[in-house]
Amino acid sequence: MARSVLVINSGSSSIKYALYHLGRVASCIFQGSVEGIGTSKSSISHKSISTAQDLKIMGKCIGDHEAGLKKVMDLLQQPQNVCAVGHRVVHGGEQFSKPTHITQEVKKAIERAVPLAPLHNPANLEGIRVAEELFHCPHVAVFDTAFHSTIPRPSYTYGIPWKLYEELGVRRYGFHGTSYQFLLGEASRALGRPALELNLIAFHLGAGASMCAIKHGQSIDTSMGMTPLEGLVMATRSGDVDPAIWPFLAAHRSMGLAEIDALLNKESGIYGLCGDKDMKEVVQAADSSDKHRLALEVYVHRIRKYLGAYMVDLEGKVDALVFSGGVGERSAKIRSMVCERLEAFGIQVDEEKNGKSLREIHKDGSRIKVLVIPTDEQLCIAQQTREVLESLEAPVREKSGG
Structure with a gap:
């Protein structure tokens, strides 16, 4: 009987899912999403x-996550496989540095990390609870923060009273770890070298954006911090700002903490600068709109600032x-703007290759390669789940003499 792994990304009002067949290489069979859970505008997209x-x-109301996952089960055709x-x-705190078989203790640890990810971890836990009732098989947690567990203390420590770290866990954690794990593996294949030999600077640039410095296959620094707000300018998130802006706004605009938090997370970034949050539209309008051009330049400037810092981290x-x-x-x-005028650092982009969006866009003589690699976090979760499953099954096979 063909075996498969189901990948679930449970959000507050959505469930993204994908089913992978466990052949020699994991291959996707179905993928989709349940959106608008708990509203009259619920929808399911299945491919x-x-x-x-x-x-x-x-247009059919899906009342809760249990109802949503039952709809997913109906679409899987053979859920028993x-x-x-x-x-x-999203958040594993400091406890989890790798994918982990979910037990009661693991769920308690995820719950303890809720204050660090109040919008995400409760939804993740709800997805786990419902899925455990519907699928009686091993369940595995793959943490966004796990890949960054190798960041050294000087990189993750903030210059604030030490007791805030000891008592509340206030430190840099970093996110998009599953994406960086996948990109490392793909870069290893593209370059024909073991992952543990590679030094990379990786850019996960989407609505949420971050960068990561990878030394000998391990994360040594990343732009997101205790929350996904820190770092690069994003679609609606400000990225790095002077923290004194908070009391300044409270004093001069009579804004409360919730309003300021919403401002920095949902009303800032590219959207706050020019009124658009789709980067394609921003790039197209940059030639005719000063605001759009400024937004584009601010976005790229912040990326290049981190690029320079990570070049230093990796000693060139x-x-x-x-x-x-x-x-x-x-x-x-x-990509062209980020890499512009960096020949002195060994970075040379071939604009013809770049325009065709090829996998390798560097010039033949470029000391540092420049790669474009589509990320696939769901596939990475499936691969890591498979590894945990095999580790659970190995003692059983040994005991039975298999």
């Missing part, structure tokens, strides 16, 4: 990869820049 058929179900379920969990010994995420994969203009 069969093999037949390229899309199914869209609109699911031998493991991999769950994306960089094998490749890796662009990914919706913007990083699709915008030749952004």
Whole structure:
């Protein structure tokens, strides 16, 4: 009987899912999403990869995550073949440095990390709870923060009273770790070298954006911090700002903490600067609109600032820049602006290759390679879930003499 892994990314009002067949290489069979859970505008989008058929179900209220996952079960055709379920969990705190078989203790640890990710971890836990009732097989947590567990203390420590770290866990954690794990593996294949030999600077540029310095296959620094707000300018997030802006706004605009938090997370970034948050539209309008041009320049300036810092972190010994995420994969203009005038650092982009969005866009003589690699976090979760499943099954096989 063919075995498969179900990947679940449970949000506050959505469930993204994908089913992977466990052959020699994991291959996607179905993928889709349940949106608008708990509203009258619930919808399901379901795509069969093999037949390229899309199914869209609109306008039927899906009351909760249990109802949503039951709809997913109906679409899977053979749910009994699911031998493991991999769950994306945003925050693992300091406890988890790798994908982990979910037990009661693991769920308690995820719950303890809720204050660090109040919008995400409760939804992740709800997805786990419901899926455990529907799928009686091993469940695995794959943490966004796990890849960054190797960041050294000087990189993750803030210059604030030490007791805030000891008592509340206030430190840099970093996110998009599953994406960076996948990109490292793909870069290893592209460059024909073991992952543990590689020094990379990776760009996950999407609505949420971050960068990561990878030394000998391990994260040593990343732009997002205790929350995904820190770092690069994003679609609606400000990225790095002077923290004194908070009391300044409170004093001069009579804004409360909730209003300021909403301002920095939902009303800032590219959107706050020019009124658009789609980078494709920003790039197109930059020639005719001063606000859009400024937004584009601010966006790229922040990326280049982190690029310079990570070049120093890696002592100039960089094998490749890796662009990914919706913007990083699709915008030749952004890639060109980021790499402009960096020949002295060994970075030379071939604009003809870049315009064609090829996998390798560097010039033949470029000391540092420049790669464009589409990320696939769901596949990475499936692969890591498979590894945990195999580790659970190995003692059973040994005991039975298999």
